Amino acid sequence: MRSTLARRFSPSSTLHRGIITGPRFTPVVQSLPSIVPFVAPEEQERVRGSKFAVRLGANENTFGPSPKAIAAMQESVDGVWKYGDPKSHDLRIALAEHNGVAPANIVVGEGIDGIMANVAHLLVGPGDSIVTSHGTYPTLNYFVAGRGGVLQTVPYGADGRHDLIALLAKAHETRAKAIYLVNPDNPSGTWHPAANIEAMIEGLPQGTLLLLDEAYLELAPKKVKPSIAAEDLRVLRFRTFSKAYGMAGARIGYAIGAQEIIMNFDKIRNHFGIGRIGQAGALAALKDTEYLDKVCKQMVEARKTLKEIAISNGLKSLPSATNFVTIDCGQDSTFARAVLTSLLEQDIFARMPPAAPLDRCIRVSCSTPEDMQIFARALPRALEEAAQRQLSLTSSS
Amino acid sequence: MRSTLARRFSPSSTLHRGIITGPRFTPVVQSLPSIVPFVAPEEQERVRGSKFAVRLGANENTFGPSPKAIAAMQESVDGVWKYGDPKSHDLRIALAEHNGVAPANIVVGEGIDGIMANVAHLLVGPGDSIVTSHGTYPTLNYFVAGRGGVLQTVPYGADGRHDLIALLAKAHETRAKAIYLVNPDNPSGTWHPAANIEAMIEGLPQGTLLLLDEAYLELAPKKVKPSIAAEDLRVLRFRTFSKAYGMAGARIGYAIGAQEIIMNFDKIRNHFGIGRIGQAGALAALKDTEYLDKVCKQMVEARKTLKEIAISNGLKSLPSATNFVTIDCGQDSTFARAVLTSLLEQDIFARMPPAAPLDRCIRVSCSTPEDMQIFARALPRALEEAAQRQLSLTSSS
DSSP: OHHHHHHHSOGGGTTOTTOOOOOOOOHHHHHSOOOOOOOOHHHHHHHHTSOOSEEOSSOOOTTOSOHHHHHHHHHHGGGTTSOOOTTOHHHHHHHHHHHTSOGGGEEEESHHHHHHHHHHHHHOOTTOEEEEETTSOOHHHHHHHTTTOEEEEEOOOTTSSOOHHHHHHHHHHHTOSEEEEESSOTTTOOOOOHHHHHHHHHTOOTTOEEEEEOTTGGGSOGGGSOOOOTTOTTEEEEEESSSTTOOGGGOOEEEEOOHHHHGGGGGTSOTTOSOHHHHHHHHHHHHOHHHHHHHHHHHHHHHHHHHHHHHHTTOEEOOOSSSEEEEEOSSOHHHHHHHHHHHHHTTEEOBOOSSTTGGGEEEEEOOOHHHHHHHHHHHHHHHHHHHHHHHHHHHHO | OHHHHHHHSOGGGTTOTTOOOOOOOOHHHHHSOOOOOOOOHHHHHHHHTSOOSEEOSSOOOTTOSOHHHHHHHHHHGGGTTSOOOTTOHHHHHHHHHHHTSOGGGEEEESHHHHHHHHHHHHHOOTTOEEEEETTSOOHHHHHHHHTTOEEEEEOOOTTSSOOHHHHHHHHHHHTOSEEEEESSOTTTOOOOOHHHHHHHHHTOOTTOEEEEEOTTGGGSOGGGSOOOOTTOTTEEEEEESSSTTOOGGGOOEEEEEOHHHHTTHHHHSOTTOSOHHHHHHHHHHHHOHHHHHHHHHHHHHHHHHHHHHHHHTTOEEOOOSSSEEEEEOSSOHHHHHHHHHHHHHTTEEOBOOSSTTGGGEEEEEOOOHHHHHHHHHHHHHHHHHHHHHHHHHHHHO
C-alpha cells in the first residue's frame, strides 16, 4: 500500500515542489483578525500571576444553582459515559410548559452564545446587515463577523437604554436581516418595559427578525416580559441557565420561536453538543422555583447595596433589572478605566462597557453581602487613585 | 415611547400589509432538507415506548470513565456558577504534554463533532469539495452540507478499509479542500497502519488538508498512530474523551495541528462553549493512565468475545481497532437490517453501517461480559428471524 501510494502520489508528481502552503480557508475566514475576543478572568489571573479575591466581572451568579440542581448534576456524572439526548427531550418539554409554548417552539444549545452562533449560520451571508446597539453584549457581533456579515450600529440613548426608534430606523434603512436586542441589557443593566418591545415588533421591517436576548429576564420585574405569540415569525427569544439559575459552567441556553424558525436549527446545529450533566441540572433547576425566587430576592438586595455604594461615593448608578449594576464614574472613559484598573489591582474582577457613551461606567456583578463589602471598601481607593492618575496626566500635559 | 414607535413604524407604513413572511434564511440553509440526521437511542426508546436492555449502538464506553474523573466532575459541580475557562488552559497544557506538542497546537471543542462544525466553517463555502469514504462517520458530511459544500465520495475497499489511493485520486481530481478520514474507522472498525497514513500525507494535493479523525486511537494497536510533525500544515488530527475515556456525555474533544491552522479556530468558535465540569473530568481522566490501560484491555477482551460470537453463529467479523465490532451478516443489506430489527425488538440497541458494501453488516459496541452475554443469547434468534423473513419474502414473490 505504502509503495503504491508513493508511486501514484509522490510529492514531485503534485504541486508541492518542496513548499507547503497550508489549508485554503474561506475568503471570509482569511479576512478575519486573529485576535481573541474574550479575555476570561482565568486568563487575567494567569497574566497577573495571582487569583482575584472576588469575581464580579462576568455577571456570574455567586449564589450558585439550586441545591437540587447540584444534586442532580452530581448524580448524573455516573451516566456520563452516555451521550446526552440530542433532542433534550425532557428538558424541552419542561421548558415548553414553563413558557406556555410547544416543545417544537424550543431549541436547546450550548448557552445563548452557542445558539447565536447557529443563528448567524442560519441568517448571515457575506454582506448581510445585522442591526444592534454600539457596545451591547458582543458575542453576536463576533459571530456575524465570522460569516462576513455587516454590523450596523446605533448609539445607546442618553438614558443608557437601547434607542428602539433608532434601531428600527437603521433596520429599515439597511434592510437588515435581524435586530439584536438585549433586554434587560448587558452591559448597561437598563431595560425597556414589555409595551415598548411589543410596539417595536409591530414596527419591524418585513423579513427582519428581532433577536431578543432575555438572558437576565428572570431577574427583572414582571412588566419587562413581553407577550409574544408562540408562532410569531418576527421574534426569536433567548434564555439561559447561566444567570438567574447560576449554572454558567454547565452551558445550557435555549431559544423560543415559531416552529418554522426553530426547525431550521436541526439543519445545522451540533446535535450532540449539549452535555448530559447540564441537561440534568437545568431540569432540576427549572423545577425549583422556590430557590429561584430566593436568589432573585438576594439579587435585588445586592442591586440596592451597589446603588448605595455608588451614592455614598458621590456617584450615580444606572437602573438595573439584571444581576449587575453599572456605575457611572461621572467622568470620561479614561477615568473609568483607571477606576477599573485600581479595582483589578485590589484583586476585584470587574469590567466596563466597551463603547461611548457607557464607557464612562464600570460594571459590577451582584453578589453576597461579603463580596459587596469587599467592593465597598475598594471603591473609594479606586476613585482616589483614578483621580490622582488624572491629576498627574493633567499636570504633565 | 410606545406611541412614538407606533407612529413612526406602524405596520401599515411598512411592507407588512397583514402578511408576515418570516426570516430570510441564507440560500444554503433554505436548500437544506428539514430532516433530523441523528436518531439517538433515547428517541428510539420513546418511539418504542420502552427502554433498551443494553446500549451497544453508539460506541459508548459502558465501563465508564476513571473513578478519578468521576470524582473530579462531582467536585467541580460546586463551581458550576462560574463559566469554564474559554482557553481550556490547564487541559490544553496537559494535552500538549501528552501528545508531545505545544499548547498552541491544541484546540478543545464540544466533542469532535463540535470541532468539525468549526472546521467546516473555516474551510467550506458553497461549491467547495470535501472527499471522504461513502458511509463513514457522517457528521462532517452533515456540516459540509450545512455550508453548501460538495461531498465527493469513494467506496470502501473490498477489505472493509478506506481506499486511500481512491481517496487521494478523488482529491486530486476535484481539487478538494480536505479529505476526511476516520482511522481506526467508524463504522467498519478497520484501520490502516501508520505507514499508510504517512504515505498518504505525502501524496496529498497542495492545499488539501487531511482531517484525520482518531476518535478510537487509544483503543488501537500502537502501530496505528502515525508520526506527524506538530507544525505539519497538511493534517489536522481529532481526538476525544467520548470513547476510550468514557466521557461521551461531557462533550470534550480536541484537535491537534499546526499553530497556523489552530489559531483560526479563535476567529469563529464559541469561546465559552466548553463546560467547566467536562474540563475538570478530562484533565483527571488524562492523568489516570492506569485506568485507561485497564479499559483498553477490557475492550480487547470484548472484541475477542464479539468475534467468537460471530464465528459461533457461522459469521465473520471485520477486524477492529475500536470499541466495537462490525459483524458481516453474510448476505445483503435487507438481511442485515432484519437482523438489526430483531435485536432492537429484543431490547438491544445496535446500529448498522449506512452504505454498501458495509451495509451487509451490523455494528455492535464492546461492553461488559454481562452485556456481551445478552447479545450472544439474542443473535441466534435475530439471525433466525431474519432468515425466516427473507424466506417469506422469497416465497411471496
